[in-house]
Amino acid sequence: MDRSAEIADFLRTRRARISPDAAGVPADGRARRVPGLRRDEVARLAGISIEYYTRLEQGRGGNPSPEIIDAVAGALRLDPTEHEHLTNLLTKPGGAARRASASGPQRVRPGLYMLLQTLDHVPAFVLGRRTDILASNALGRAVLTDFEALPPSGRNLARFLLLDPESRSCSDEWERYASETVAMLRLDASRHPNDKQLADLIGELTVRCPEFSGWWHDHKVLQRTHGLKTYRNALVGDLEFHYEALTLPGDPDQTLCVYNVEPGSPTAERVQLLRNWTAPNPARTSARTEV
Template sequence: MRGMDRSTELSEFLRSRRARLAPEDVGLTAFGGRRRVPGLRREELAQVAGVSVAYYTRLEQGRGRNVSAAVLDAIADALRLTDAERSHLHQLARPAARAGRGAAHPQRVRPAVRNLLDTMDNVPAYVLGRRMDVLAWNRLAAALLGDFGAFPAQRRNMAWLIFLDPASRELYAEWDRKAADIVALLRMHAGSWPDDPALASLIGELSMKSDEFRRLWAAHDVRDKCYGVKKFRHPVVGGLTLHCETLVLPQDPDQSVVTYHAEPGSPSAESLRLLASWTLDAAGGAGTADRGAGEREAVPGER
């Protein structure tokens, strides 16, 4: 499958951000009675951003050429974009700045990173790559989230897991929130790698097979790698409330280590300790990170 159409993505993203705002939100007075569509009109946004209506219209229609970073920042300010949305706008509008990012290189996990996962006996951790592929993980991550190693490499993908693996709806107590975060992060990946056919294939599969994904994708929400509190309903240890942290790896911003930990002394900390002990007993020894994942290019659409 071919990559995504950058002009269409830019046009739909700008329209969706305009639709969130009313004139009063940006210091304008609404005139003209009832509006045919929600949100700011193009001329209103252009006025706030300090650009001509014709120039903004060309940009929103995907016909803008050589748009400057300063103009994009002015439009981002007018639209009240978040940092992640601002970055996404620049990625979509200035493809020349992403030269060389069309052909995705194979994803490899450095041995030192695998060793790091090995040492995290009491912390579920895994490496997330492009397209949200799971490239490596430790034993406790498999015990908490599911055994990635039981799936073919092509199915080790968090987006595929959330929307197409029925077990995820039982595992994540706040599935709707998790699903929205996943789609918003996948949007960031699409902006960074618009010409990646494997990413386009993943998005196409999810759109065809999941009504929820299709609805969330159409919203054009964007978020970067995140942190926060996640709630689980684990089949072995029951309810867990864990803090999630995402740590971007140096020299490879397309890879990050995702970790979960519990508040010290909390019931969730005790449950996590029991889960770690259970995995060690089941393995008959110390837990180790999976050694097979990430040694070849992962293809999304499988776990």
């Protein structure tokens, strides 16, 4: 990843989305040649010199202090995830940037496998770096796809959503889910700039998914937390879930995703049917994998 280009593109796209009126910048009579805020306006809002902000946006700002990063994030009205992303980009590897590199396979601890088995009444799975599916329960495989039937390299949420034709017919909101997953990958890329497997995945998606490049160049970042998901299942029909994504203590690169069901709802009845469908095969419990 070209870090200077990433910094420049991210800062340019973030200031382009903010109108002077929204930022409280008074009109100065000058014609505007760019959408959103100009560099000098961001610098003024952040309380730093235009010369320094320009170097910062060009990736030549050295190793800025947390106070400088906070000031720029405030001027650009970044949300907490965007703020983290900017910090990752502006902090040189080896400094305070969190998880500057990723190496070795990710392992799911035994207690987490037991937790997945306990959550047998709702779909659940563990998401790792680069959206790798590290483990899943039977309902998780029934609702999404049987990741454990795939080779280890194929057990990846982004690869499934963007490259598997089956995924596009699983929900009317495929485009939103796919673009949000790309935003998750971009956040991962700033957390792990030296992750070769992530770089290879991005290259593959660029070549094979027509929509990927447009989403990638939007520079949106996303940390999944909670929300609503809808799916269309070939066996039982439409399903609606209230999902929670929980970062796991002891490994911030692993996320437990649980698709909760409203009691007494049509989805609850349909999930029970899926549960009955998957229950007779006890051998389908999550196999321990390394990716």
